[in-house]
Every structure is written in structure tokens, then in C-alpha cells.
Amino acid sequence: MSGRIHVVGLGPGDDRHRTPAAEDALREARHLVGYGPYLARIALRDGQTAHASDNREELDRARRALRLAAEGETVALVSSGDAGVFAMAATLFEAIEVEGAADVEITVVPGVTAMIAAAARTGAPLGHDFCAISLSDNLKPWDTVLARVRAAAEADFVMALYNPISKARPWQLGKALETLRGLRAPDTPVIFATAVSRPDEDIAVTPLSDARPEMADMRTLVIVGSSETRCVPRGDDGVWVYTPRKAPVPA
DSSP, X not given: OXXXXXXXXXXXXXXXXXXXXXXXXXXXXXXXXXXXXXXXXXXXXXXXXXXXXXXXXXXXXXXXXXXXXXXXXXXXXXXXXXXXXXXXXXXXXXXXXXXXXXXXXXXXXXXXXXXXXXHHHHEETTSSSEEEEEOOOSSSOHHHHHHHHHHHHHXXXXXXXXXXXXXXXXXXXHHHHHHHHTTSOTTOEEEEEESTTSTTOEEXXXXXXXOOGGGOOTTXXXXXXXXXXXXXXXXXXXXXXXXXXXXXXXX
């Protein structure tokens, strides 16, 4: 009997940002597979089993989901944010490419990813062309990461920087900011959005000249504005950040 895998994005944190489709997939699954802190956000129902693992065990999680589905089970393979953005959907398909997945039905359920949640909290910084770059060099060389940061800056994209810093990677964000200070104006807005939509949420907006690595942790999404990104006052003495939809005509 064939089984089923739902690859589910839980959203940024607050359950209100979890889509109805994600809730349906979680409700249907008998087995939930994922990183421990993400599974802890889900209230298990009768008959459900959670299979928690550590942060760097993505491929093992994917293989476990495939094994359970091959036995006829319905599985939810869980990520935070959107499962297709630096998360488990790509890892699952990598496992399938290597090992195959005969008679297993797969559905990828979209979720609200961190850059969308952070942008909504701060205005509309992604209002014009933007890109997403992971600063983690766990799965790609640091030279590749930095080359992409430079290319995005030279193309004048707004940049959403995922995985900016951690205990194991304490210096990469500093190097990226140093590089950007050589390519962007000092007053370019930079957003540090930490734990968006969670009780300990912290949002800071600072010019690039003042942006520092210690303003981020592993829960932070960093958005670096383009040359057109602007700040406008808001009623609480803070600012809204937005990037106009209309780009200037080149001289």
C-alpha cells in the first residue's frame, strides 16, 4: 500500500500565520517528522507520533519520512516558515533522486516564510525586485556565498539574508556587512527581524553604516535595502521601510 508525505511549512512562529492547508496536512498525518523545536510547536493528536531530530540531520529526516510512507503511513515532514525556502522540501527531493520513492504520494504545502513575515512587520521593503541568500556555508563554500552577496548588491536587489549567524558561524554576517558597506550607501536601511511573530519578537531598523553582527542571532532574518529603499515615520516614533514599486529610469 502506498503512503503519503505532506511537506509542511509551519510559518514564522505565531499559529495564526499557519495556513489552513498546513493545518489539514498536520491533522491527517499519523507521523510527524522534523527538527525538535519545530515539532514542539505542534499539539499532537491521539494516534500521532512525533519523530524529532537535531538541526543538521535533514537528510536523515527525509529518509525516515520516505521509509514511513513506503510502509503505507501518512507523514508530515515539518519545517518552519515555508518548506521550500532553505528547508526540507529540497532535502526530500534530494533523497528521492538518490534513493527513489516508488508509490509514495508527495504534497508540498506552502507556508509564510521569514522574509515575508519580517517585511510585513516593517512595511514593504520587498516592494520591488529582491532576492534571498542564505549566509550559511554549511552546504556551500563561503566564496560562493560572498560572490552572490556582491552580485545582488551590484544588481541593486533588496536582499533577505537567511541564516545570518550562529554559535558555529559567528563571523559570516560581519564579513557580508563589511562587503555591502563597500557597495551600498551608508544610509541604506537594514532590518534585523528576530523571532518574528513570537512572544520575544524584536525588530530593529538601522542604517548600513551602523549595522553590526551582534544585532542578530540564529532566529534573525536580515533585510538589506536597495538604493531605492526608504524609511517613512510611523506614529510610535519608529519608521516604516518600503521600496517603491517603480524603479527610476536610468540616465
